Amino acid sequence: MDLKEKLVSSFLAFENRVDVDAYVHDVRSEAIKVFEEKGFPSKKEEAWKYTSLNAILKEDYSVFPKQENTLDYKDIKPYFIHDIDSYKIIFIDGKYSSHLSQTTHDGLDVCLMSSALNKPKYQLVIKNYFNKIAEKDSLTSLNTAFSNEGAYIHIPKNKIVEKPIQILHFSTGNESATMLQPRNLIVVEENSHVQIIERHQSLTDNPVLTNSVTEIFTNKRAIVDYYKIQNDSKKASLIDNTFIKQRRESIASVHTFSFGGKLTRNNLNFYQEGERIDSTLKGITIIGDKQHVDHNTLVHHIEPNCESHQDYKGIFDDNSTGVFNGKVVVEKEAQKTNAFQANNNILISDKASINTKPQLEIFADDVKCSHGCTIGQLDESAMFYMRSRGIPEKEAKALLMFAFSNNVLESVKIPEIKQRITKIIAKKLGVNIGFDL
């Protein structure tokens, strides 16, 4: 039985097991039909031309964890930003871990999707927001069909959330292969501000496939800063589907740091509905071995006077492969749009490759849109210059690579995240130097 059959046939058992209201039940039943019809995406589809799921779909994933697994604080400490006070929503093999988490209902809701989906008091929010902007493609539908657990975050009006919220998914590797389908819903009401950090971490080398869906609603003048730290073990793969709807004058940014994992696909979609909206999509990818990272972005400009800023840096070593597919749509009504997109890449090895493809669809006539992509090597004369000052080859390379990606880090608003990313980069590049540029 292949993975698709396994998932479809286990759906009924799953649906009978979880307790949800009729609305959610209908959404799920509809979604499994979509997945059953479409199946997993193949390279024949334009959007998946350079990313093949074949190899990772061959594993015999356990779709539901057979047992509840626990972890100690010390097991997970290295993987979250622990030097700041934060809310934490922590999952172990897809199950919520109450003793490691720190949630709240005090003036805001930072809690669990599973309770939001079946408790009457959340019903209105669920009906208004759940599965409203998630695309109806096969992988998102698959997640929707099995949507049960994840983070539920609801920030009421006029609330500046002082502490960042960390959403952490751990897999213990107690099963020989695990598939996880977290589902997050984040609703930020008018004038509110929240910072969120998301990370998926496998603690062993047993294969893990995560198919994650996050819906984020940024209402009028709200500000959302979202950080995705992707530094998973070498057998873990992640398909991240994130959908962000912005209302007028809101500001949303997503920074994606991709260093680990076997295959990572980021489907990041921004839908602007309202005027004077600002959207930022930035990323640093540094990979080697046979790693693969694919950024598939969409910014949909619908109304006038909005901005979007995309800046993705990629550094590819060994046999690694990268994809950047950035689509910007500017509708006819969206005059005075400023849309910028940059994708710069460095190939360290002859065997590494990157496919980069900007797609601009502009129907308005009074707009400023720019895009640029570059693929290059490390500057040899800069290397000699640094080495002639006593900086060894590896360190000189690292310094150049860090400098290359630094302007993405500059817009990170939480200093502890910057420090953490800097450390991860130094470790990834095998050097022990401070990058305090």
Next chain:
Amino acid sequence: MLKIENLHASVEDKSILRGVNLEVKPGEVHAIMGPNGSGKSTLAAVIAGREDYEVTKGSITFEGEDIEELAAEERAHKGVFLSFQYPIEIPGVSVTNFMKTAINETRKAKGLEDMPAKDMLKLIREKSELLEIDRKFLSRSLNEGFSGGEKKRNEIFQMAMLEPKLAILDETDSGLDIDALRIVANGVNKLKSKDNAVVVITHYQRLLDYIIPDFVHVLYNGRIVKSGGKELAHELEEKGYDWIKEEINA
């Protein structure tokens, strides 16, 4: 200190150095002059360890050790410094962080701990004052948007920070106005001691009014064809290089 014997070097199969002999002793200042394309910058780069150049014959000995097989950074750790004719712009790396990394990597190679931050700051302050470099300048990206003069001053600042045994100044005077030239020359003179040596590569005698050479060599067609004292530089300034070419070709 530095002994170059019968050095031949080529780049992409084009032979550029064709038997250079040069000996530099501690405390000495040597000037290497010569027309364009004579191989001056190649000689500097080959001593510093640039990999694009292939040494096909001869040897480079530094303090008794054959350094020809050493990487550029290893030569730097031993005390070889090259002031670049065209310093490279490195966006995103500040002057300060570049120097910190260079000094600490050099210390690491010598088995020493990182320099304490306090000492580093003090050293940076001292040396930047010597070169009359504004503090703000140090937090800027290395050479990015620097004027020609600022770049050269920055090279000598790096030299002051690293305190090399052998400094090779490749056309350090080009692009400098007279004030900057004086600051740079003054910096070099202050760093000079009986234990270190300077090789000045230049087209013009101008810089040699400030950095007085003990020896002047003329490089032509990949060979040192004439050597003399500082008066040779004056002669070249007056008469140009044609008389030397004629002498050689005769």
